[in-house]
Amino acid sequence: MTTTQKPVKPMSRVMRDALVDQLRACKTPDEILNFENWFNSEANSGPLYGVICEFLRTRSISRGLAAKWLETLLNDKEKKLRIKQ
Numbered sequence: 001m002t003t004t005q006k007p008v009k010p011m012s013r014v015m016r017d018a019l020v021d022q023l024r025a026c027k028t029p030d031e032i033l034n035f036e037n038w039f040n041s042e043a044n045s046g047p048l049y050g051v052i053c054e055f056l057r058t059r060s061i062s063r064g065l066a067a068k069w070l071e072t073l074l075n076d077k078e079k080k081l082r083i084k085q
Helices: 013-025 029-042 048-057 063-084
Strands: none
Touching: 013 029, 013 048, 013 063, 029 048, 029 063, 048 063
16 A cells, blocks of 8 residues: 655745754754644644655755754654553
8 A cells, every 4th residue: 555645845945944944953852852843833844854854855954964853753753652552
């Protein structure tokens, strides 16, 4: 079975740069997770992990930076899943 993800809505270069700057300003995992909660509830661009993946596809951010952000988001999701079980 094949599923498709909701595509990430395109954003202007100014918006993309501002978003990357906001993410770079997050120094701790808690800051990244707080930003994710805000972004996912306020933005129309899709979930933050999707936007980060799009940044990787378009080479807007480094692999190392994306890995740091995605690892934080995935670790949080796994932690929440373990708690539910």
